[in-house]
Amino acid sequence: MPRLLLFALGASLIAAAQNPPATKRPPRPPAPTRDPHTPGYVEAKELPDGAVPAPTADGNFIIGPTHNPAPEMTVQEGVPKGDVFEFTMDSKDSKIYPGIAREPGTFGRPDPDNPGRLIVSSSPKPYTRKVAVYVPKQYMRGTAAPFIVGADGPDRALFVALDNLIAQKRVPTMIAISIGNGGGDAQGSQRGLEYDTMSGLYAEFVEKEVLPLVEKQYDVKLTKDPDGRATMGGSSGGSCALIMAWYHPEWYRRVLTYSGTYVHQQWPYDPKTPHGAWDFHETLIPNSPRKPIRIWLEISDRDNLSTRDAYHDWVLANERMARVLAAKGYHYQFVFARNAGHTDRTVKQQTLPEALEYVWQGYPRGR
Numbered sequence: 001m002p003r004l005l006l007f008a009l010g011a012s013l014i015a016a017a018q019n020p021p022a023t024k025r026p027p028r029p030p031a032p033t034r035d036p037h038t039p040g041y042v043e044a045k046e047l048p049d050g051a052v053p054a055p056t057a058d059g060n061f062i063i064g065p066t067h068n069p070a071p072e073m074t075v076q077e078g079v080p081k082g083d084v085f086e087f088t089m090d091s092k093d094s095k096i097y098p099g100i101a102r103e104p105g106t107f108g109r110p111d112p113d114n115p116g117r118l119i120v121s122s123s124p125k126p127y128t129r130k131v132a133v134y135v136p137k138q139y140m141r142g143t144a145a146p147f148i149v150g151a152d153g154p155d156r157a158l159f160v161a162l163d164n165l166i167a168q169k170r171v172p173t174m175i176a177i178s179i180g181n182g183g184g185d186a187q188g189s190q191r192g193l194e195y196d197t198m199s200g201l202y203a204e205f206v207e208k209e210v211l212p213l214v215e216k217q218y219d220v221k222l223t224k225d226p227d228g229r230a231t232m233g234g235s236s237g238g239s240c241a242l243i244m245a246w247y248h249p250e251w252y253r254r255v256l257t258y259s260g261t262y263v264h265q266q267w268p269y270d271p272k273t274p275h276g277a278w279d280f281h282e283t284l285i286p287n288s289p290r291k292p293i294r295i296w297l298e299i300s301d302r303d304n305l306s307t308r309d310a311y312h313d314w315v316l317a318n319e320r321m322a323r324v325l326a327a328k329g330y331h332y333q334f335v336f337a338r339n340a341g342h343t344d345r346t347v348k349q350q351t352l353p354e355a356l357e358y359v360w361q362g363y364p365r366g367r
Contacts, residue, residue: 064338151237153178
């Protein structure tokens, strides 16, 4: 073999040894279909196929298996269309979230000294995020508007629903602020740090770094009344929506979640909440005075299930949420969707108008 070729082969072998290929995570097996009448689940009213609960009804409901889109989820002729603006935020401008990412090809591994704790390799990494702002045509400049903050934006479906619901006076004339995440997913990522951390930090980021930009750039005024402020999201964005209101009820009191990640996803480990968002239904809600929060939450029969430990069953977590919310006397509506998956698009298309109307119960439509 020619000397040059031998040299090249040797160099490539050394490089391969120094830089092993990224480990591929095995594909997640499909989630089993859960029965909403499973022993231990909450008792729920089964609705006729295609129906959704009344927006005034508290309690537990089962919908499906058919999920046709609500008429309010399509653009309607003659309905005033709100303006949608977009801007980009850069991590270098944030004092709260300078940016991190999990090391490529790595995954969390259990700490041998504490199996409930994951060891994750991550490092600083800059990011940009998009923010979309919906301003309805009916908004009067200079007035303090109610608003909803959404995760994993921009959320076009939300804006269409608001056009129709505001025109029908079924929800207040509100502004929507749909915030993209900082990238990645789960432990060690910027998204995971933002959405799965059990603290008020993400709400503080929104309050200090996002809302002032929205007001300044688009000549709007956002209400300081916590009863006029809502949060929403799906998956970890859903648990984040409740986290925002739980740690800052003086800012947010209305919450809407799809397939909320009320499981043990938090990183870094925090002994105050050793099971992450699972602690909501395990200790926090049962052992705390009732907070002034109104919540709509949904889970699907084929939602996420991980057998890594006892704290990663999304269906069970949401069932437990419904149980503890009822026991503490919260105003809540829990929807179990048959024939659906995690953050199922068809379920959102069917239920979002009613969910928004439920969340905004008790708030004057003329404000």
